[in-house]
Amino acid sequence: MSKKNKKNRGTYQIGDEIGRGQFGIVYKGMNTETGNFVAIKQIALSRIPKNELKTAMREIELLQKLHNKYIIKYLGFTKTTEHLNIILEYVENGSLYTIMKKFGTFSENVTKRYIYQTLKGLVYLHKQGVIHRDIKCANILVTTDGGIKLTDFGVATQLSEKTMQQSFLGSPYWMAPEVIELSPPTTKCDIWSVGCTIIELLTGEPPYFQFSPTHALYRIIQDDSVPIPDGISPQLQDFLNLCFVKNPDLRISSKKLLQHSWLKNIKTPHDKKKHHHHHHHSHKKNKKGKDKDDEKISKYSQESTVKSNESKDDAKESDSIIESFSESESDLSFKSDKSETNLEKFKSNESLSQNSNQSSKEILNQNSKQNDIFSKFEKFKEDDEDFEDLFKKNQKIPDKPNLKIQNIKQLELDEQLAKQGIQQNFQNLNISANQNAIWDPVSTTGRRYIPPNINSNPEMFIGKDKFKQFVEDPDENFDNSFFNLEEKLLNNFQKRKFSEVNRELILDTDEDKADIQKSNARKKNLRTSEEIVKLISTLQKEVDENILINTCQQLYNIFDQDSNSTGFLITYHGVTPIMEMLELGNLKILPIILKIVNKIIEGNSQIQENLCLIGGIPTIMVFATPNYSREIREEVSSFIYKMCHTSPMTLQMFIACRGLPILSHLLSSDYQENKKIIFEVIQSIDSVFKLITSTPKNDFCRLFAKTNLFPSLACVLKDINNDSDLNSKKYLLTAANLFQTFTNADTIVKRTLSSKDVLEPIFQNIRKFPENVQIKILHGIKNISMNTETWDNIKKSGAVPILIPFLNSTTTEIYSQALSTLFYLCKIDQETQQEAALQGIIPILQKMIRASSVLKEFAIPMLFGIGHATALSRNELIRSDGVNFFLDLLANPNYQNESLALIATLISKDREKVEPILIQPQNIQKIISIFDNQINRILKSTLESLLTIIISSEKINEIIGSSSLVEKIIAKLLDHSKIYKIQVKIKALKVLDSLFQNSCDQKQMIQKYNLVDLISTLSKKENEQAVIFHELLNQFKNSLKEFSQKKKN
Known part of the structure; x- marks a missing residue:
C-alpha cells in the first residue's frame, strides 16, 4: 500500500504496526525512493473537525522547521480520503516504556540521565512556543547510543484535543491538575508530567496507577501532594516537589529545573561548559535583581515544605493531647474531697512560688510531700459498711446457711491504730445502755451487697451516726467517746429479746418508735431473703417443668414488687442458678426466666457485671435468632438495651462478646411486628458510638459494615417515616444520625454504604422525610460521594434526578449538600454531566451564579464541565441561553479565560446555533x-x-x-x-x-x-x-x- 505525497515528493509504504494510541496508530514505513525508514502516525479524518484540518496541516509545516537532537523530526504529511498520515523520524529502540517492560525499572542514576535529556528537549520546545502536553515513558524514544528523543508533541497532540475534551482516557495519570479542570494548557503542565515520568521510571507506574482513571484524576485534583516513592535521594525529592506544585503559576520552568542540583553530575562536557557559562551569567543577573523569579519559586517551595512538616508535627502533638485528655476524662469527673483540698493547696503553693520565683521542681517536690502526708491519713479511712460491722459483729445472728461473721476489718483497724500510737484502753470506757443495734443480714457478711434502699437511708445505720462521736473537739468531754463492746452487744441482745416478748409495749420516745420501724423493715428483709433463697434452691434441672415455671413466676413477682430485693441474689449467689435455667433452652421457661434477668439487671450495674463475668451475654444472645418467638426476642432486645445504657463497663463487655452482629441481626426484623425490638436496637447502636473509649469509631463502623447492617438501617428509615404512629417518629432522627455517622468512616465503609440496597430505598423516600432528617441524609450522601469508588453506585441508584430538585430548596443546608454531591459526581464524569443537563440543572446553576450565591464557586465549574462534555449537554446549554450567559461572565476577570474557551468550544462544535448570537455588535x-x-x-x-x-x-x-x-x-x-x-x-x-x-x-x-x-x-x-x-x-x-x-x- 502506497501513498503519494506531492509536498514531500516521495512515496511511502506502510509496514508493520509499531504502536497504538487512543488518537491514532503508528506504523513502520519506508520511503521507496530513498530506502529510509520512517514512522507514520495515521489519524482518521473523521476525528478531525473540518475547520481544523487546514490549520493542522499548516502546523505540521511549521514543526518541520524544528531541529534538535532531543526531539523527533517531523518529515511531512500525506492526506487521503480517510486518513491524515504524519511522517516522523524512525527510532530503532522504541520507547522507554517498551524497554522498561523488557528490562524492568531503572535506577535513580539512569533515570537522571533520561530526565536530563528530556528537559533539554522541553527547553527547546518551550522556547519555540510548543507545548508537548503528553510527556510519559511511551513518548520518550531511545536511540542506539542511549540518547532520547521526544515524540508525539505539537500537532499530533493538538489534533487529539477534540477527543480529550470528551474523555479523560488519554493519559490521565500524567495529567496536571489544571488540565483536568479544563484550563487551557501551558508549558507548566509538561513539568508536572516530567515528575510523573520520573516516578514511572523508578517504580514502573505513574502516581495513582493503582486507581481507576476517573479516581486517579480526582485524586490528582484533591490531594495536597503527590505520593513520592521511598528510598530516593533528598535532591530528587526536592526535584519532585518542584514538579508537583499545584498552582501552575508557581511551578518551576523547564529551563530552571534543568539547573537543579539533582542533575548537576550527569552533563556532557559540552553541556557542562555551556551550563557553567549560563550559571555564571544567571548569578550575575540575580545580583543585579533581574532574575528574582527563581528566588521566589525556591523560597516558596522551601517555605511550603517547612510549613507542611510543621503542620504535620503540630497535628500529631494535638492528636496526642486530645487522646490523653479523652482517656483521662472519666478520672477528672470523680475527684475526691481530698483531691479538691490538694488542688487548693497546690494553687496556694503556685501563688507563693510566683512571688518568690520558686522553681517548678521545688513545687513538684512540695506537692509530692503533701501527697505522702495524705497517703498516711488514708490508712485511717474506713468504708461506712465496714465500720458498721464494728458495732454489729457480736450480735446474735439467727442460724442461716452461707452466713459468716467477719472481723477482718476490725482487726485491721486495731492494728493500724496500734501502729500510730493511739491505741486506747477500751476496758475503762463506759457504754451507753440505751444504744440499740438492729441485726442486718447483709452487713454481717463483710463486703456484701447492700440494697439501694438501705444504702440511701443513713438512719438505718447506727454505726454512721455513732461514728460522729469519734470526731475530736478540744472542748469535748471524752467520757463517752469509747465503750465496752462486749457489754454493748449484751445489752442489745437483751433489748432485742425483750422486744420480741413485749410487742404490744408502747414506747414513749420518738427514738424507740423509729427503732420499731427499722426492726420491722429488717424483719421484712429477712423474710424476703429467706423466700428468695428457698425459691432459688428450687431452680434445678431435675425439677418438674411446671414447678420451675411457677417458681420463676414467684421470683419475678418478688422482684417486681420490691426492686431492692434483687440485692439478695448477690448475697446468696442466686445469679448462677438463673443462668443454668437459661442454658436449658426450655421454650416454656425461657420467657419468664428472661423477664427475671431483665428485672434484676434494671439499673443495677453490679448484677450486670456479675452476669457478664459468668458468661451471661453469649448465653442470652443465642435467643436473638428468628428461631425463637417474638416474646423471647423482645426480652433479649430489652436485655441488650439495658446492657448498653447502664454503664460503660457493661457496654464494653457486650461489644467484647461479639454483640454488634446481634444488633445488626435484630435490626433486620420485620418492622410492623417488631417495633419494640427495632427501637431498642437503634438506641443501643447509638450508645455504642457515644461510648468514650480508645477504640476509634471507624473500627465500630467497619464491624457493622461486615454484619450487613446498612440495608436494614435504610429500610428502618423508610418504615419509621411511613409509620402513622407519632411515638415512632422520635426514633427517625436517631436513625438518620447513625446513617450520617457511618458515612464519616473510611473508604471500605463508604463503598459498602453506596450499594444499591442501601441508597435506592433512601433516594426513593428522601423527599418524604422531615427537613431535619433530609439534612442528615443529604450530608451523609455527600460524604459518600467524596470517594470516587462510590460514584458508579450512587449514579445507578438514581441520585442525579433525585438531588437536582433539592437545589430549589430555600433551606441553605439542603441545597448546599445536594449541590456538593452533584459537584463531585459531575466533576470529571461527562455522562453524569449530560444527565444533569437533561434533568434541568443548567438554569438552576445560572440562577445561583447571577445571585452571587456563596455556592457560585461550585456552580461555575459545573457549567464549564457541561459545556465541554457531550453534544447533548452542549445543546442543553445553548438552549438555556448559555452563550449569552458566558458572554456576560467575560466581565469577571476571574472567569474570562474559561468563559472564552467555552465559547470557542461551542462555536467550533455548533457554529450554526452559536454564530448568530456572537455576531451581534454588543x-x-x-x-x-x-x-x-x-x-x-x-x-x-x-x-x-x-x-x-x-x-x-x-x-x-x-x-x-x-x-x-x-x-x-x-x-x-x-x-x-x-x-x-x-x-x-x-x-x-x-x-x-x-x-x-x-x-x-x-x-x-x-x-x-x-x-x-x-x-x-x-x-x-x-x-x-x-x-x-x-x-x-x-x-x-x-x-x-x-x-x-x-x-x-
Missing part, C-alpha cells in the same frame, strides 16, 4: 474588551480561544478584522519589553494572519496597519532562535506577496 464588543487589560499570564490561552473562534466563523473573522482588536494585537507583537513571551507572540501572529486571510478588504487592511513594514520590523528584532515565530513571519510575508501579485495580474 457581543463582539464583549469579546474585544477582555483584551484591554489582559494580563500576560492568561493572554496566550485567551488568544488561542480567539483563534479558534475566528477560524470557526468567517463572519466573526471579518467583523473582528475591521475592529480595534487588530491594533491591540499589533501592539503586543511590537512590544519588545519581554513582558510578552514568545508563546504569546506566536499566538498573536497566528490571529493576525487569520484575520488577514479572511478579510473582505485585504488591501485596506495592509494599508491601514502597514503590515509589510510590520513583518519586516518583527523579522529584524525578534530572536532568530524562535524558529516557529520566524517561519510564521515568512508564511505571512508570502501571503502578502501573493496578494500583491494577484493585484498586479
Whole structure:
C-alpha cells in the first residue's frame, strides 16, 4: 500500500504496526525512493473537525522547521480520503516504556540521565512556543547510543484535543491538575508530567496507577501532594516537589529545573561548559535583581515544605493531647474531697512560688510531700459498711446457711491504730445502755451487697451516726467517746429479746418508735431473703417443668414488687442458678426466666457485671435468632438495651462478646411486628458510638459494615417515616444520625454504604422525610460521594434526578449538600454531566451564579464541565441561553479565560446555533474588551480561544478584522519589553494572519496597519532562535506577496 505525497515528493509504504494510541496508530514505513525508514502516525479524518484540518496541516509545516537532537523530526504529511498520515523520524529502540517492560525499572542514576535529556528537549520546545502536553515513558524514544528523543508533541497532540475534551482516557495519570479542570494548557503542565515520568521510571507506574482513571484524576485534583516513592535521594525529592506544585503559576520552568542540583553530575562536557557559562551569567543577573523569579519559586517551595512538616508535627502533638485528655476524662469527673483540698493547696503553693520565683521542681517536690502526708491519713479511712460491722459483729445472728461473721476489718483497724500510737484502753470506757443495734443480714457478711434502699437511708445505720462521736473537739468531754463492746452487744441482745416478748409495749420516745420501724423493715428483709433463697434452691434441672415455671413466676413477682430485693441474689449467689435455667433452652421457661434477668439487671450495674463475668451475654444472645418467638426476642432486645445504657463497663463487655452482629441481626426484623425490638436496637447502636473509649469509631463502623447492617438501617428509615404512629417518629432522627455517622468512616465503609440496597430505598423516600432528617441524609450522601469508588453506585441508584430538585430548596443546608454531591459526581464524569443537563440543572446553576450565591464557586465549574462534555449537554446549554450567559461572565476577570474557551468550544462544535448570537455588535464588543487589560499570564490561552473562534466563523473573522482588536494585537507583537513571551507572540501572529486571510478588504487592511513594514520590523528584532515565530513571519510575508501579485495580474 502506497501513498503519494506531492509536498514531500516521495512515496511511502506502510509496514508493520509499531504502536497504538487512543488518537491514532503508528506504523513502520519506508520511503521507496530513498530506502529510509520512517514512522507514520495515521489519524482518521473523521476525528478531525473540518475547520481544523487546514490549520493542522499548516502546523505540521511549521514543526518541520524544528531541529534538535532531543526531539523527533517531523518529515511531512500525506492526506487521503480517510486518513491524515504524519511522517516522523524512525527510532530503532522504541520507547522507554517498551524497554522498561523488557528490562524492568531503572535506577535513580539512569533515570537522571533520561530526565536530563528530556528537559533539554522541553527547553527547546518551550522556547519555540510548543507545548508537548503528553510527556510519559511511551513518548520518550531511545536511540542506539542511549540518547532520547521526544515524540508525539505539537500537532499530533493538538489534533487529539477534540477527543480529550470528551474523555479523560488519554493519559490521565500524567495529567496536571489544571488540565483536568479544563484550563487551557501551558508549558507548566509538561513539568508536572516530567515528575510523573520520573516516578514511572523508578517504580514502573505513574502516581495513582493503582486507581481507576476517573479516581486517579480526582485524586490528582484533591490531594495536597503527590505520593513520592521511598528510598530516593533528598535532591530528587526536592526535584519532585518542584514538579508537583499545584498552582501552575508557581511551578518551576523547564529551563530552571534543568539547573537543579539533582542533575548537576550527569552533563556532557559540552553541556557542562555551556551550563557553567549560563550559571555564571544567571548569578550575575540575580545580583543585579533581574532574575528574582527563581528566588521566589525556591523560597516558596522551601517555605511550603517547612510549613507542611510543621503542620504535620503540630497535628500529631494535638492528636496526642486530645487522646490523653479523652482517656483521662472519666478520672477528672470523680475527684475526691481530698483531691479538691490538694488542688487548693497546690494553687496556694503556685501563688507563693510566683512571688518568690520558686522553681517548678521545688513545687513538684512540695506537692509530692503533701501527697505522702495524705497517703498516711488514708490508712485511717474506713468504708461506712465496714465500720458498721464494728458495732454489729457480736450480735446474735439467727442460724442461716452461707452466713459468716467477719472481723477482718476490725482487726485491721486495731492494728493500724496500734501502729500510730493511739491505741486506747477500751476496758475503762463506759457504754451507753440505751444504744440499740438492729441485726442486718447483709452487713454481717463483710463486703456484701447492700440494697439501694438501705444504702440511701443513713438512719438505718447506727454505726454512721455513732461514728460522729469519734470526731475530736478540744472542748469535748471524752467520757463517752469509747465503750465496752462486749457489754454493748449484751445489752442489745437483751433489748432485742425483750422486744420480741413485749410487742404490744408502747414506747414513749420518738427514738424507740423509729427503732420499731427499722426492726420491722429488717424483719421484712429477712423474710424476703429467706423466700428468695428457698425459691432459688428450687431452680434445678431435675425439677418438674411446671414447678420451675411457677417458681420463676414467684421470683419475678418478688422482684417486681420490691426492686431492692434483687440485692439478695448477690448475697446468696442466686445469679448462677438463673443462668443454668437459661442454658436449658426450655421454650416454656425461657420467657419468664428472661423477664427475671431483665428485672434484676434494671439499673443495677453490679448484677450486670456479675452476669457478664459468668458468661451471661453469649448465653442470652443465642435467643436473638428468628428461631425463637417474638416474646423471647423482645426480652433479649430489652436485655441488650439495658446492657448498653447502664454503664460503660457493661457496654464494653457486650461489644467484647461479639454483640454488634446481634444488633445488626435484630435490626433486620420485620418492622410492623417488631417495633419494640427495632427501637431498642437503634438506641443501643447509638450508645455504642457515644461510648468514650480508645477504640476509634471507624473500627465500630467497619464491624457493622461486615454484619450487613446498612440495608436494614435504610429500610428502618423508610418504615419509621411511613409509620402513622407519632411515638415512632422520635426514633427517625436517631436513625438518620447513625446513617450520617457511618458515612464519616473510611473508604471500605463508604463503598459498602453506596450499594444499591442501601441508597435506592433512601433516594426513593428522601423527599418524604422531615427537613431535619433530609439534612442528615443529604450530608451523609455527600460524604459518600467524596470517594470516587462510590460514584458508579450512587449514579445507578438514581441520585442525579433525585438531588437536582433539592437545589430549589430555600433551606441553605439542603441545597448546599445536594449541590456538593452533584459537584463531585459531575466533576470529571461527562455522562453524569449530560444527565444533569437533561434533568434541568443548567438554569438552576445560572440562577445561583447571577445571585452571587456563596455556592457560585461550585456552580461555575459545573457549567464549564457541561459545556465541554457531550453534544447533548452542549445543546442543553445553548438552549438555556448559555452563550449569552458566558458572554456576560467575560466581565469577571476571574472567569474570562474559561468563559472564552467555552465559547470557542461551542462555536467550533455548533457554529450554526452559536454564530448568530456572537455576531451581534454588543457581543463582539464583549469579546474585544477582555483584551484591554489582559494580563500576560492568561493572554496566550485567551488568544488561542480567539483563534479558534475566528477560524470557526468567517463572519466573526471579518467583523473582528475591521475592529480595534487588530491594533491591540499589533501592539503586543511590537512590544519588545519581554513582558510578552514568545508563546504569546506566536499566538498573536497566528490571529493576525487569520484575520488577514479572511478579510473582505485585504488591501485596506495592509494599508491601514502597514503590515509589510510590520513583518519586516518583527523579522529584524525578534530572536532568530524562535524558529516557529520566524517561519510564521515568512508564511505571512508570502501571503502578502501573493496578494500583491494577484493585484498586479
